[in-house]
Amino acid sequence: MKNPTRQLQHADPAGVLTGTHFLDGDHACCEGALAAGARFAAGYPITPSTEVVERFALRIPKVGGTFIQMEDELAASITLLGAVWGGAKAFTVTSGPGFSLMMEHIGYAAMTETPCVFVNVQRGGPSTGLPTLPAQGDMMQARWGSHGDYEMIALCPNSPQECFDLTIHAFNLSERFRTPVMFMMDECVGHMTEKVVIPPADQIGIYPRRHAVRPPGEHLNFEPDEDLVPAMAHAGEGYRFHVTGLTHDERGYPAMNPETQDRLVRRLVNKIRMAAEELVQVEEEGIEGADVVVVSYGITSRVAQKAIELAREKGLKVGKLRLLTVWPFPAAKIRALARGIRAFVVPELNMGQIVNEVERAAGGAARTYGVPHAGGTVHRPEAILNVIEEAAR
Amino acid sequence: MSTLEVLPQEVTNPVEPFLRTERIPHIWCPGCGIGTTVNSFARALLETRMDLDKVVVVSGIGCTGRVAGYVELDSFHTTHGRAIPFATGLKLANPSLTVVVYSGDGDLSAIGGNHLIHAARRNIDIKVICVNNFIYAMTGGQSGPTTPLTATTSTSPYGAYEPSFNLPQLADAAGAVYVARWTAFHVRQMTRSMSEVLKKKGFCFIETLSPCPTLYERRNKLGEGLDTMRHYKEKSKVRNGAPTSEVALGMRDDIIVGKFVDRERPDYSELLHHQMITQLGDKYVEAPACSCG
Ligand SMILES: Cc1ncc(C[n+]2csc(CCOP(=O)(O)OP(=O)(O)O)c2C)c(N)n1
Ligand code: SF4
Ligand SMILES: [Mg+2]
Numbered sequence: 001m002k003n004p005t006r007q008l009q010h011a012d013p014a015g016v017l018t019g020t021h022f023l024d025g026d027h028a029c030c031e032g033a034l035a036a037g038a039r040f041a042a043g044y045p046i047t048p049s050t051e052v053v054e055r056f057a058l059r060i061p062k063v064g065g066t067f068i069q070m071e072d073e074l075a076a077s078i079t080l081l082g083a084v085w086g087g088a089k090a091f092t093v094t095s096g097p098g099f100s101l102m103m104e105h106i107g108y109a110a111m112t113e114t115p116c117v118f119v120n121v122q123r124g125g126p127s128t129g130l131p132t133l134p135a136q137g138d139m140m141q142a143r144w145g146s147h148g149d150y151e152m153i154a155l156c157p158n159s160p161q162e163c164f165d166l167t168i169h170a171f172n173l174s175e176r177f178r179t180p181v182m183f184m185m186d187e188c189v190g191h192m193t194e195k196v197v198i199p200p201a202d203q204i205g206i207y208p209r210r211h212a213v214r215p216p217g218e219h220l221n222f223e224p225d226e227d228l229v230p231a232m233a234h235a236g237e238g239y240r241f242h243v244t245g246l247t248h249d250e251r252g253y254p255a256m257n258p259e260t261q262d263r264l265v266r267r268l269v270n271k272i273r274m275a276a277e278e279l280v281q282v283e284e285e286g287i288e289g290a291d292v293v294v295v296s297y298g299i300t301s302r303v304a305q306k307a308i309e310l311a312r313e314k315g316l317k318v319g320k321l322r323l324l325t326v327w328p329f330p331a332a333k334i335r336a337l338a339r340g341i342r343a344f345v346v347p348e349l350n351m352g353q354i355v356n357e358v359e360r361a362a363g364g365a366a367r368t369y370g371v372p373h374a375g376g377t378v379h380r381p382e383a384i385l386n387v388i389e390e391a392a393r
Numbered sequence: 394m395s396t397l398e399v400l401p402q403e404v405t406n407p408v409e410p411f412l413r414t415e416r417i418p419h420i421w422c423p424g425c426g427i428g429t430t431v432n433s434f435a436r437a438l439l440e441t442r443m444d445l446d447k448v449v450v451v452s453g454i455g456c457t458g459r460v461a462g463y464v465e466l467d468s469f470h471t472t473h474g475r476a477i478p479f480a481t482g483l484k485l486a487n488p489s490l491t492v493v494v495y496s497g498d499g500d501l502s503a504i505g506g507n508h509l510i511h512a513a514r515r516n517i518d519i520k521v522i523c524v525n526n527f528i529y530a531m532t533g534g535q536s537g538p539t540t541p542l543t544a545t546t547s548t549s550p551y552g553a554y555e556p557s558f559n560l561p562q563l564a565d566a567a568g569a570v571y572v573a574r575w576t577a578f579h580v581r582q583m584t585r586s587m588s589e590v591l592k593k594k595g596f597c598f599i600e601t602l603s604p605c606p607t608l609y610e611r612r613n614k615l616g617e618g619l620d621t622m623r624h625y626k627e628k629s630k631v632r633n634g635a636p637t638s639e640v641a642l643g644m645r646d647d648i649i650v651g652k653f654v655d656r657e658r659p660d661y662s663e664l665l666h667h668q669m670i671t672q673l674g675d676k677y678v679e680a681p682a683c684s685c686g
Contacts, residue, residue: 079479235449244461
């Protein structure tokens, strides 16, 4: 991760469980948060995500920090924002119905530029759906679920190791851009146990809070640096600042007019859009000379891998593009690829969400095939293979 | 430390130094009681010589919710109903802060009612000032959980028929360590209560009845702001220590005011520390004051 304004710091060793472990994705996510310096979590129990905060509740009294189980997800999702303005690094964890309840505060975090991480271990929906079974049906909700205009950053891990690594990355991005980051796991990744290597603290890079450098009187909490991201003071430091979810000026004072709205919303959106290239992380393999590229993320990428291998055995030229960053969407990457291939195949555990983004980015230069699945289990590799074969014709 | 111990000579209104004067004129109507309560709050800050850099006001959404925007303190205008959980996170992350939640009756007891009772149950060390004007004012005067029976509001055009909350009883039952009620007429007593809660540990709740001449009094033919003040004066009975079950409000009944509850109970952080030390001994690492570098 390039760091345009600040030096990465070493992780605080107190939170880093250096060593080789066998962890499920939920526990690995918790360790990632601790390694990233999160010392505050607010949650409300919900399957299949609860293990993250259960581990946090067990670990945090020995690390130094706070876990509080709130009365609902509306509370949890704003308690953590209060903690951030009090100086903490903080996160919350949820699934399905809880994610729906958190939407208002995802918007509040975006509007007030509160760095924080929302973890969503996705399960089958709509509504109570399939509490214990996987899906990837919240990808659009993560992007657009709160009202109004804002840009979103969302990451998708496909293994417990990545749950650890990318959770740290999610915190770093939230601090770098002063914005909420969605960490979009799924039930399979959350509950699968694999080897997780946790490096020593001095090998983990931490993006420090963009704290006010100027003294009170000279600092404004919403006055952007060159990269459009402002530095923030915390409560209790003598800055006497105001924070509001209303449209506000650089001081944070409400200003109810279209000019301020335009300036603010454009900046909120552009601070992330401008950095899309720096932000977007993908994994590609076998793209050179491919006719078909399978685009996938999260648990589905592991099934897609199998389908790609089966297709290659049949002599098809298939490439793999895995999205670690789903939002902002790697549109430039897709656009560039589209010019050299016949088709994209997009398997996902929903009835068609990211496939539409791929199709839009491809802009007709290559065909796009979805492989929809309502969730509850993963795809059969053959189901993806069939579509690859159709796309290659 | 940043207290205001001596008032500058030229300041006629002692409250002015506590306000973001650049944001005045405020949005409140003439005769509105919210500003009166803010006066009392500013006087309480003055009397208690609080370190103003360490006092934070957290509001929800509503006419009262705008208080956060006018006080010259660190202040947060949060979302509707969620000032208390925001304040909870703030206080737990930085225990050196004095965190005051300043919001309306609808914000705190309807959409935010769940948070009110749970913060009181946990005994989170925050101070809640609830301005009760019996309606949702900001949105045009709809009925809410505090609207007295038979009162006319924009969504109870034929008179309210839902029973209302007795807020002091609710806060008391949920575990608040300090519960008081005053009205916009009782400026001195309100100031004293505010001073007391600023110095008291634990979850404190002050209800203050406040005229909304624009939407409540007018619609109910109760006159102007001054008429409401007269009503408060005539109908109020001070009964400190009254059982909160006996202080319910009606449309034109007597108004029981006073300090009803003032007790000691370990707060959330004390309970947490005690439990962790008991269980973990020297393995327990107390949360340090937060700092993210
Ligand atoms: C989630 C949500 N629902 C509804 C509203 C609209 N709303 C704004 S203020 C308010 C009522 C405020 O009433 P109260 O808390 O009593 O404050 P007052 O204006 O009377 O001081 C409502 C319903 C909102 N802002 N957010
Ligand atoms: S509408 Fe009522 S509560 Fe709101 S500012 Fe006017 S008088 Fe005050
Ligand atoms: Mg009201």
